[in-house]
Amino acid sequence: MRVAVAFTGPSNSGKTTVIEKIVDWLHPNKRVLVIKNDPKDKAVFDTKGKDSYRFYKKGADVAVVSPSRTTLFFHTPMRLERICELFDFDLLLVEGLKTLNLPRIGVFRNEIDPDYIPYVSAVAIEESVDTEILPENIDILNLNDTDQIIQWIYDHGKKV
DSSP, X not given: XXXXXEEEOSTTSSHHHHHHHHHHHHTTTSOEEEEEOOTXXXXXXXXXXXXXXXXXXXXXXXXXXXXXXXXXXXXXXXXXXXXXXXXXXXXEEEESOTTSSSOEEEEESSSOOGGGGGGOSEEEEOXXXXXXXXXXXXXXXXXTOHHHHHHHHHHHSEEO
């Protein structure tokens, strides 16, 4: 069974750290795919001057294959479904992409940003965070309890 869930929250709220903990906890027994949104298109994945960089800059889609990994560079965005077809995974974790129809965990430190509430099914927070603004239907998870977060994902994640 393949399960998908998304994470959302303000910059520096701990989304990446939570995802890293989940990957550490599950790997190598589970295959985890992480999709990260880059809304400002600022991520750089290749080194200037290398063959793959040069091919991509000329307009080609590029696949770099080595004995231990495959790296893909595309010029066009892909739908989530198409990306999922390319990978063999048990668990899909998406960072960002608020508009995807996935159960979503909001990650917050210090305080909950109310702008995210319409998008989340659960929040992962530290114990000191005030939860008064949360509707009753949003689950509250301990940001530092990876077991609890993983259990919520398997209980509430979307089967894909």
